[in-house]
Amino acid sequence: MGLLEGKTAIITGAARGIGKAIALKFASEGADIAFTDIAIDEIAEKTVSEIAVYGHKVRAYASDAADFAATGAVVEEIVREFGSIDILVNNAGITRDGLAMRMSEAQWDDVLRVNLKSAFNFIHAVLPQMVRRKSGSIINMASIAGQMGNAGQANYSASKAGLIALAKSIAQEMGPRGIRANAIAPGYIISDMTNALREAVREEFVKRIPMRRGGTPEEVASVALFLASDLSSFVSGQVIPVNGAMYC
């Protein structure tokens, strides 16, 4: 029997990358999967068919996680179709890098809305039914940038630090109701997001990692599985780094 047998997970921004790896891992452990992304295109449809191989229910929803009203509506639809939600992974994220001095208001607002406000939107929407059922596991995808800061990523780092504090606060508010909340802080993980960086920047990152390589989305997904499952039944309000010993 899988670690997530009979559970339903919502994963935001899971058409590709880390979110997709989490969806596949959860499905391989028995979970039904409802995932969102900004658009359900060919890539997202392919992700749906890969998840379906595990034989559990899967559906993709086009939804802007930064939109409060749209999030409420999509969660209502998911609850109607899946019955209940046991696990929420706030994974959707973007970068709009630049030095703070030169950063536009839009660069700041976009990143804070998509990375941080989105997590509040989903947490706000799923909590009522998690409270009724007195259980649930919420996972925020933070970043090493949220722990250490990062030059050129003031907006991104602030949003990721916010995700850590959000998880800790929800853990304290909801602990008495049987709901856990944690954050994962990946370091340099190989995905479309980091492949967009210049090769020289990527090489520089790898030099700073004691394990001398980038992590894989699957390595982040394994930690998400731990936090989603009863293996972590007394772990809440924590942030787990997945970074090959970077800066430790």
Ligand code: NAI
């Ligand atoms: P990615 O760019 O490959 O995937 C992000 C997904 O989020 C995409 O499918 C995108 O369409 C979706 N998305 C963007 N805006 C959205 C919105 N408004 N509503 C719904 N979906 C939206 O990125 P990756 O690398 O898989 O990152 C996943 C998460 O992990 C992000 O939160 C990222 O900040 C975080 N992370 C990634 C690291 C890395 O090295 N790749 C390191 C630390 C954290």
